[in-house]
Amino acid sequence: MPVIVLEARDFTSPLFLVRTWEVLSSCATFSLVASLEHSESSTFRMFCMFTWCFFFTLTLLIYILSVIQFHSLIPISWKNLTMTVAVLGALMCLSASVVFPWILINHRSPSAHSVAAAVASCLTFLAYTSESYVLCSQAHEQRGYMGSMPGLLKILQLWGGCQMVPLFVEAVHAEDKEINWQLWVSGFLYGVCVLMSLVTMVVILGDFAGQCLLPFDRFLAAFSLIGVLLYMVATVICFTKILQLRENGHSHTPDLVIIETAVASITLLAYTVDLAFAIKLLCDRNHT
Structure with missing residues (x-):
């Protein structure tokens, strides 16, 4: 089969330009961070590096496949894949752009390379946000x-x-040998929800909706309901930790607990709204 490349006008399209921007800025970001000297391994530093490298690799593959027009040969829903990578890349790079400067402030004095890496990470976030808007x-x-x-x-x-x-890995390291039940329960709840999200993504990206044992709308509604229940428990545990710290005389709540509570609350809101959409879809189909 001959290789088909894009036409000349496609190389100046907004989508092609923002993907070029993503590849260059993400490559610059993890290259700058890799050149920094670090005395100890940090969970959040590894998280940031994984984010930049992972989405650089995905975006580069999408970039190449879109240029040579081979995406039609891949057994994946291309439009859903590109949208997922763009939006998830924007969210993950936003997290990395917040976490990385926080690491610099807490662990070392910023250098020229570290400041450049932080700026490059912000540019990467803007690039993925731009692609999300275009799509x-x-x-x-x-x-x-x-x-x-x-x-x-x-x-x-x-x-x-x-x-x-x-956050869970860092909490385990902080607890050392005295790991309480709340930490393990929270880790279990988050793990189940991540697994459900991955299964949902595989079904959608692989166009396996017609092969599910249950109708796909009921499948999504069930996962959303489970996610709401699990994150309700996780959010209650997070607020319980804050109250326990205050009762034990801690005037300053650790940053990790605050971040975990905020992320759990946002995710709970996402599951709740998603459940409302799923119920509305089921009701509309039953009426028809």
Whole structure:
């Protein structure tokens, strides 16, 4: 099969330009961070590096496949994949752009390389945000399910679960040998929700909705309901930690507890709104 490349006008399209921006800025970001000297390994530093490298790799593959027009040969919903990578990349790079300067302030005096890396990370976030806007401005048929409000909420749910991974690892390290039951319960709840989000993404990106044992709308509604219940418990545990710290005489609540509570609350809101959309869809179909 001959290789088909884009036409000349496609190389000046907004989508092609923002993807070029993403590849260059993400490559510059992790290259600058890798050149920094660091005496100890940090969970959040590894999280930031993973974010930049992972989305650089995904974006580069999408970039190449879109240029040579081979995406039609991949057994994946291309419009849902590109939307998921763009929106999730924007959210994850936003997190990295906040976490990385926080690491610099807490652990070392900023250098020229570290400041440049922080600026490059912010530019990467802006690039993915721009692509998300370009894709969302397309017609509904072109942006697919992940470009709809329920799809964007599912990306937000996956983002929330991804934020809990480094927070849980850092909490385990901080607790040392005295790991309380709240930490393990929270870790279990977050793990189940991340697994559900990944299963949902695989079904949507692989176009496996027709092969599910249950109707796909009921499948999504069930996952949303489970997510609401689990994150309700997780959010209650987070606020309980804050109250316990205050009762024990801690005038300053640790940053990790505040971040975990904020992310859990945002993710709970995403699951709740998504459940409302799922129930509305089920009611509309039953009436028809």
